[in-house]
Amino acid sequence: MSQVRVRFAPSPTGGLHIGGVRTVLFNYLFARQQGGTFVLRIEDTDQSRFVPGAEQYIFNCLRWCGLMPDESVEHPGAVGPYRQSERKALYRPYAEQLIAAGKAYYAFDTPEELAQMREQFKTAENPSPQYGAVTRMHMRNSLTMDEAAVAEALNGPHVVRILMPQDERIQFKDMIRGEVSFDTGLVDDKVLLKADGMPTYHLAVVVDDYLMQISHVFRGEEWLPSAPIHLLLWRYLGWEEKMPQWAHLPLLLGPDGAKLSKRHGSKYGFPIFAMNWTDPRTGDFTEGFAERGFLPQALLNLLALLGWNDGSGQELFSMEELVQRFDISRVSHSGAVFDFEKARWFNHQHIHRLSAAELAPLVMPYLPAASNEKLLPVLELVKERCTLLPDFGVQAGFFFQTPESIDLDSLRAKWKPVYAAFFETLASAWDPAPAWENAADIETAFTVLAQELGIKKGELMLPLRIMLVGGKFGPGVFDILHLIGASEAAKRVRNALSQI
C-alpha cells in the first residue's frame, strides 16, 4: 500500500544522452503506471565539475521528451530542496552518526599520501590497491591515531570513510537480475563526506532516497558494483525496512559494444544527446535527436524497445500504451547496441502515423515558403517518404518554390528532340491556366496531347517530373500538377526547355 516514488538523479555536468533518457523513461513509465510520483533530483555535489546551463538544459530535454517530473527544483514537493548542493548541511550529521556507531571513520590523508599508498601497495597481481582492510591501518585516520591527534587533525581538512566489514556477504534482490551478491572484503572504504563538506554520491544517494521516500530505484548497470555500499549504508543508518527496491538497467551500447558515449556519435555520425549541447567550457558540440528531426514519441518508443519488449512482437507503441504495458520484469539483462538505422525507421513510422495537421507545425521550420491552403494536402502526399523532419524540406519544398536547379543530366538522358514540341504545346495549354478540377482531368488532357503527337505517354512522365520538381523523386506527377497549378507548371516547363 506504500506510495510509489521514483527519481532520476542526474549530475548537471554536461548533455543528457539517450541512455539517461531511457533511464528517465523507465522511471516515468513505472511511476505513471503505478500512480506514483516521479522526482527529479540534481546531484551537484562535485563543485569542480559545475557546468553553467547544464541543469536548465536537462529540463529542456525532459520538456521536449514530455517526461516532466512531478517534483523538482521547478516544482518543489514536500521533501526539498531538490538540489544536493542546497542540502549540504544535511549530510554531515548522518556521517557523524555512522562514526559514533563505529561504521565509519575520519581520514586525514592528503591526495599525495593516497597516491603514495597506491604506489606502495601496488603489485603485479593488484594494480589498484584499495583503501580497505589491508591498507587502512597504515594510513592517517581515526583508526590509527589517538584521540588527541584526531581532535587536533579535525581542525584541518578531513574526510569520512565507511568502514567496510571484512568478511560479509551482501545480498539483495534486483528487480531485473534477481539475487545478486557481493563480498564486502573486496569493496574499499569509500569516502562518504569529502574534505569540502560535500557528500559523495554514495552518502548523498542513500540519505536523499531515504528523506525523499523513494520506493524504487531504476538506475544504470554501472551502479551495480557500488550497490553493496549503498545497502550497507541503509543498514547502518537504521533504515533498512524503508530501503527502496533496486533495478539496475542494462546499458546502452555503441556499435563497438562499449557503453554509449558522445564519442560514438561523432565517430558514427548520429546524435547521442536528446538535444543539441555545446559545452560552455570546451566549446565541444554534441548533436541532439531533436534538432536532427526526430519526433520525441519516436525516440521514446525506440528507447523503450532497447532493453524491453512485451513479448507480443509489437514494436510501435504510443506513450499511453507504454505506460500500460511496461513491465520491469521483462527488461532484459544484457546491454543493447543502439542501431541508428532502426532509430530512423521508428521515426519514419511515427511520422507516418501523424496527420497532416499534426505535422504542419513541426515541419514549418523546413518549409519557409509554405502557404497555408496547400500545406495540408502536400504533407499528406509526401509524409510517407520522409524519415526525419528535415526531409520535408526537399520532399515538399518544390510545391511552394520553383526548384533552384534541375537534374539536367537525368533529363537529357531521357530526352528526344520531338519532346520539345510536345512540352511547348503543353506549356501553352497551361498558360493561360485552364480550370483544373482534379489530378485525373490533368492526366486525361496530357494523355490526349501525347497521342496527338504520337508519343508514348510513359516516356514523357519522367521528363515532366524533373521539370516540375527538379529531380527523380516525389509523389505522382499529376498530383503535383494539381497542387502547384497550371501557370506555375507552365513556367517550370518553359524554364527547363530553355536549359536543355
Add this chain to the structure above:
RNA sequence: GCGGCGUUGGUAAAUCGGUUAAUACGCCACCCUUUCACGGUGGAAUGACGGGUUCGACUCCCGUACGCCGUACCA
C-alpha cells in the same frame, strides 16, 4: 589483477524443457510504381565453447572463453 554483470542471425529480440528457433531493422531478388517512397512476395543470415542433469536442452547446473561495467575526496 580483482569483483560484478552478461553471451539466440550484422542489430533489436521471442521462446519461460519438446517449434522446420518467431518477428522487426538492415541486406539481396522479384512484384507494384515509367520517379522516389509506401505496400506485397521470396531469400541469405542465429543459440560462444566444453561438460553434465534429462526420454528430450537455446532454455536448468558447472566450467572455459569472450564482452561490458566497476575498481576516484566523479557521478
